[in-house]
Amino acid sequence: MSTPMPAHSAHTHPAISVRRASRHFGDLCVFSDVSFDVAAGRCCAIVGANGAGKSTLLRCVIGADRLDHGSITVHGRPVDESSATFRATVAAVVGEPALFAHLTAHEHLQLVGVAHGAVDPYTSATRILDQVGLAEIADQLPVTMSSGQRHRLALGSALVRPRTIVVLDEPEQHLDAGGRAWLAEAIRAEKHAGTAVLLVSHDHTLVTAVADEIVDGDSWR
Numbered sequence: 001m002s003t004p005m006p007a008h009s010a011h012t013h014p015a016i017s018v019r020r021a022s023r024h025f026g027d028l029c030v031f032s033d034v035s036f037d038v039a040a041g042r043c044c045a046i047v048g049a050n051g052a053g054k055s056t057l058l059r060c061v062i063g064a065d066r067l068d069h070g071s072i073t074v075h076g077r078p079v080d081e082s083s084a085t086f087r088a089t090v091a092a093v094v095g096e097p098a099l100f101a102h103l104t105a106h107e108h109l110q111l112v113g114v115a116h117g118a119v120d121p122y123t124s125a126t127r128i129l130d131q132v133g134l135a136e137i138a139d140q141l142p143v144t145m146s147s148g149q150r151h152r153l154a155l156g157s158a159l160v161r162p163r164t165i166v167v168l169d170e171p172e173q174h175l176d177a178g179g180r181a182w183l184a185e186a187i188r189a190e191k192h193a194g195t196a197v198l199l200v201s202h203d204h205t206l207v208t209a210v211a212d213e214i215v216d217g218d219s220w221r
Contacts, residue, residue: 013076015040015165015196016061021070023056030056031220034070036213040164043187043197045207048217054200055094057217058169061198062092074165088116091163093171097154099142105129105153106138109160116161128156131186133179148174159186166190168199172206184209 014037023030031053038044046054059065061072063081072079080086100108106125113121129135132152142150151174158166166187172180180203187210190197200217201207207214 013073014038015042015075016044016198017071017073017076018057018061019071019073021057021060021067021072023053023060023065024068029221031217034215034220036215038165038196038198038213040196041191041194042212043191043199043210044213044215045211046198046200046215046217047202047207048220052217053220054217055169058092058094058167058198058200062090062094062167064094088162090165090167091158091161092167092169093154093158094167094169097150097157099150099153099157101142104139104141105134105145105156108142108153109156112157113160118161121160124160128160131159131182132156133182146174148176148179151175152179155183155186163195165196165198168197168201170200170202172201172203180206 016038018037019035021034022032034057036044046057048054056065060067061079063079063086074086074089100111103111106129109125109128110121113124118124129138132155134149134152134156137145137149142153145153155171158168171183175183184206187197191210197210
């Protein structure tokens, strides 16, 4: 379960606030003048064609990239990936999953839980593996897993730790129909727990099922 956001923050700042954000790579405009908010307990889906800059924006939200102009704040504070407070707040699955090659699936989730102060990491890892459909391969190493299984493990890494914000880049990738149904239910559970969810998705069914707001990435340039 997510860690509730501090009560004072819930009433004074959006969980995520993007204001007039722009990013360029040389002469290439990736996105320009983007503004939107994501409130606690809400899901915002960014949609649009490939190349619209959606994933780059998510990388800026989690501190893996930087804006050229504008601002992004998390609970009213500027994004700072080096901040322990920021890292304790934002759980993300963006890009290729970073998995520990020499740890089993269960050990991986335990370590993530311990690193982020989860209560009873062993039990949490067991529960999350069951939820993401990996209980039968709990003792396997990532190298032995399919791309879909590694993706589920990455999603589990975001769910095994305390968080008030979840950022997901095309989380439906590598999931079958049953996996996508589970994902929609997991996002709804995050919202119910007060977590703010920001996701990029090409899955219209998923977006319709979970999004409270939709941002059109095709309008950014």
